[in-house]
Amino acid sequence: MAKYKFQKKSNEPSDEFIRSKMDFNKILQQQQHLNNYKKATKPLYKNKFFLGFMVLVGVICLLLIFDEQSPEEAQVKGNKDSSVVDSLQKPLIP
């Protein structure tokens, strides 16, 4: 199949016809339609509220991870506390 269709310049549309095709309201409507379409199909990761929410969730998760103590750590801490208490001199009871 040929790629191009060569044709000698035919009569171009008249000025009246071209003017009849001018409709600025249609342009404004189409632009509004494009705006709405873009808004409706905006990906979630570009939504600043969603992004803020995800950052907040991330921060909370990090806080929980670092704040949580493992059972071994808790045991070591408990032993340390008891040894400190043992090393204290017993008070003299009159």
Next chain:
Amino acid sequence: MQKAQKDPALFAPLYTRHFKPIFLFIFRRISEEERAGDLTALVFSKALYNLHTYNYRGLPFSAWLYRIALNEIQAHYRQTKKERVVSFSSEALSMLSQDIREEEATQLQEEREQALLLTLEDLSEEEMVYIELRFFEGRSFREIADIQQVTENNAKVKTYRIIERLRKILIRK
């Protein structure tokens, strides 16, 4: 322009000024009046939608519109899968033929032009755009550069390379 970026209603004077040239630009490449009208409307609505991205850096606003129009024409042909229409006047074809002609050519002008049309089939879409803008529409290299978003020198070099390529193909045939 800056006012129109804030208030779309102020885009109207730009629309009125550029409508006819853009319509004809599309019509010459589509050859369908109704479709050309629809595509022209689409070009202007896309221009209006993306007006905030347009920065004046020496590039005329019309060149920006022609660029959008070319993209829409390509999209139209991708969708419809029709043959791409190339319109030209007899004088323009004859001028291109003169530019390509090798010194010892013995063919008649008409035969040469027929051979040239067959040769043009070998051009890519981008190369065809350069030929159309330069020879069939008689635009300056400055305008071509603005529309194709290249430097003026680059536009000249590309056009002459295409001419050279056409000459070689013609000789081979």
